[in-house]
Amino acid sequence: MKNYETKISIKAWAEEDRPREKLSNQGRRALTDAELIAILIGSGSRDESAVELSKRILHHYGNDLNNLGRASIAELSRFKGIGEAKAISIIAALEVGRRRNETGEKVPDVVIGSKDAYTLMRPLLMDLKHEEFWILLLNQGCKVLGKELVSKGGVVGTVADPKIIFNIALQHGAVSLMMMHNHPSGNLKPSQLDIDLTKKIANAGRMLDIRVLDHLIITNEGYYSFADEGVL
Numbered sequence: 001m002k003n004y005e006t007k008i009s010i011k012a013w014a015e016e017d018r019p020r021e022k023l024s025n026q027g028r029r030a031l032t033d034a035e036l037i038a039i040l041i042g043s044g045s046r047d048e049s050a051v052e053l054s055k056r057i058l059h060h061y062g063n064d065l066n067n068l069g070r071a072s073i074a075e076l077s078r079f080k081g082i083g084e085a086k087a088i089s090i091i092a093a094l095e096v097g098r099r100r101n102e103t104g105e106k107v108p109d110v111v112i113g114s115k116d117a118y119t120l121m122r123p124l125l126m127d128l129k130h131e132e133f134w135i136l137l138l139n140q141g142c143k144v145l146g147k148e149l150v151s152k153g154g155v156v157g158t159v160a161d162p163k164i165i166f167n168i169a170l171q172h173g174a175v176s177l178m179m180m181h182n183h184p185s186g187n188l189k190p191s192q193l194d195i196d197l198t199k200k201i202a203n204a205g206r207m208l209d210i211r212v213l214d215h216l217i218i219t220n221e222g223y224y225s226f227a228d229e230g231v232l
Contacts (some may be wrong), residue, residue, distance in 0.1 A: 019051065033065060034058055040089045045081035053081045066220065069094040070127045098127075110142050114214055114225035117178050121147070125182040125218045133160040133181040137174040138213070145172045160197060162204045169210050176211040183217055188224040190217055190231070198226050 019035040028036075037057065038050035045053065057079055061067040068090070076087035111117050117136055124147070125132060131153040137145040148168050150160050160179070169177050179201065181194075190198075194217065202212040214227040226232040 033063070037090060040093050041082065041086040043081075048081065053079065057082070065094065065097075069098060070129070070220075072129075099123075109144050111136060111138060111144060111178065112142050114216060114223065114228050117180065117214060117216055118218065118223045120144070121180050121216070122218060122223075125180065126220050128182055129184050131181055131184065133179070135165055135168065136178040136180065137169055137172045138176045138178070139173070140175045142176070145174055148172075160201070162201050165201060166204060166208055166210060170208075174210060176213050177205070178214045178216065179212065180216040180218055183219050186219045186221060188217055188219055188222060190224060190226070195226075195231060198232055202232060 019031060019038045022035065023031055023039065031039075034051055034054040037054035038044075041050050041054065044050040048056070057076070058065075058068065060079075061071065071091070073084060073087045073091065076082050076090060077084055082090075111120065121134060121136065124134065133150045133153075135148050135150055137148065139145055150164055150168070153159065160181070165177070165179075179198070194215070198212075198215045201215075205212040212232070214225055215232060216226075217224040
């Protein structure tokens with residue numbers, strides 16, 4: 001009597017259902033997200049196929065590739081059947097996809113508003129699980145002179161020293177600058193500390209004749225502009 005409960009491996013599937021063969025015969029668009037990830041990880045475990053394992057991983061991240069793209073090696077390695085090498089393969093592939101997506105968006109070399117600054121800085125600050133504080137340095141014609149990391153912090157905050165900020169600005173010969181930092185939580189609302197720091201640095205800039213044009217809070221979903229909101 002046949003055992004109808006026995007699981008079968010991908011090799012035993014019909015050829016048109018195997019992810020690699022399906023991609024080769026029908027093209028990349030024919031594959032589901034789980035099937036594409038199954039190709040990356042190569043094999044599953046004794047208990048489940050690579051596709052079933054991929055479906056389980058995707059389900060954990062809400063079937064959202066953006067959420068999966070933020071996973072760490074340690075997090076992915078917690079799934080049975082995923083070791084460090086497979087976790088690295090998944091992370092690397094999703095990072096390539098992210099970078100490819102960004103190359104289609106023209107990066108401005110002249111910044112005249114918050115949207116330009118966001119477009120330029122978003123690739124550096126998205127998907128981070130810690131806070132970073134950056135400055136964008138501009139000349140008289142608002143041409144970008146440089147992007148500089150001022151500080152790194154933890155999940156809940158980072159410290160930006162005005163002395164460091166303006167020392168960097170003077171070294172570049174900047175006429176103006178924009179500040180930006182990320183909120184890993186996704187919360188776009190500025191804290192009181194954010195507001196106080198913004199005003200403190202803007203006041204210091206007036207004394208040095210270096211204009212502080214804006215301060216952006218950046219998340220994966222969007223940004224908050226102190227200048228656009230009239231806070232600066």
